Amino acid sequence: MKNTLPTLLLLFLCLTVDAQKIDTVFLDKNSTELISIEGANKYKVKHYDKRGKRLLKEELYSKANVLLQEINYKKDKKDGHYYYKSLQNGTETIGTFSKGVKVGTWYTNNLSGFNLYYDEFDNSGNEIGRFSKKEVPGYVGTLKGIEVKIQSSPRYPGGPPAWGNFLMNNLKYPKEAQQRGEEAIVIIRFLVNKDGSLEDFKVINQETPATLQKAALDVVRKSNRWVPATINGHPIDSTMDIRIVFRL
Known part of the structure; x- marks a missing residue:
């Protein structure tokens, strides 16, 4: 330092x-x-x-x-x-x-x-x-009048360390964005289906540079299958928000 x-x-x-x-x-x-x-x-x-x-x-x-x-x-x-x-x-x-x-x-x-x-x-x-958010671990709410407890949130297989390694190996910082000095935190929202498949990808903060939005969407789509959230041990469909950081 x-x-x-x-x-x-x-x-x-x-x-x-x-x-x-x-x-x-x-x-x-x-x-x-x-x-x-x-x-x-x-x-x-x-x-x-x-x-x-x-x-x-x-x-x-x-x-x-x-x-x-x-x-x-x-x-x-x-x-x-x-x-x-x-x-x-x-x-x-x-x-x-x-x-x-x-x-x-x-x-x-x-x-x-x-x-x-x-x-x-x-x-x-x-x-x-x-x-x-109903996918937060420990969240207690009601489903059709019956109290339930969310026991796990959707996650990338292997947890945060594996997700970090995946990003290091697959996230591409567009050259044109680097040349323009563009930096941003892009927030991607997507659906994790109960079988672990992903769909409905979208960028939450649309004010971020378009080139970085595309790079963030590409890498999240490439992550393929996740471990789904569960209710009392049973897999469910749930949304997921994740941020992709671009810093020069």
């Missing part, structure tokens, strides 16, 4: 001098700004317009370069994709702002990408409600 932060600092300073649009702030564990990298626990990268006056995006990273938060701005208000990772709670939150307020569906997942619950907001930022 001693070599990483100075390298990053040099990179960001060079970008700042050349384009006047990126600034880097180092923070201690209490999020207090530091004047040097000494004692830095995390760092924040701020992206400005070409004149260096209006904030466009803000990213927060751990000292190990793990993305903890991403906020996009438009006309000085939060607008567009939002991402937050809590290492302490083991969760991540993904949603969309519009003119400074939360809109649409906001997902809270565990760090393996499995959805725990989601919140719905109207176009004015009013919360419609919080809904538990």
Whole structure:
């Protein structure tokens, strides 16, 4: 880490001098700004317009370069994709702002990408409600008036480690997207049938670059068969949301 932060600092300073649009702030564990990298626990990268006056995006990273938060701005208000990772709670939150307020569906997942619950907001930022995903392990609800318990969620065979290996071997970062500097977290929703087959693939966050959407869809389709969710030991059809991260 001693070599990483100075390298990053040099990179960001060079970008700042050349384009006047990126600034880097180092923070201690209490999020207090530091004047040097000494004692830095995390760092924040701020992206400005070409004149260096209006904030466009803000990213927060751990000292190990793990993305903890991403906020996009438009006309000085939060607008567009939002991402937050809590290492302490083991969760991540993904949603969309519009003119400074939360809109649409906001997902809270565990760090393996499995959805725990989601919140719905109207176009004015009013919360419609919080809904538990029925494929979450331990969820208790009713089915035709009978109390049931979901005992397992759909999963890739072999669990998160196997899924990570699959992505490493099969996910292709489009060259044209790399050349354009495109980055995104693409959220794919699909149906895991009770026989493990997959169908009904769609991108949830349509504001992401089209080339990255296609790459994410291609790799999820290629994953072929999953282990289905079960109710009391019996396989069922269930939806699955999973995120594919593209970072340069």
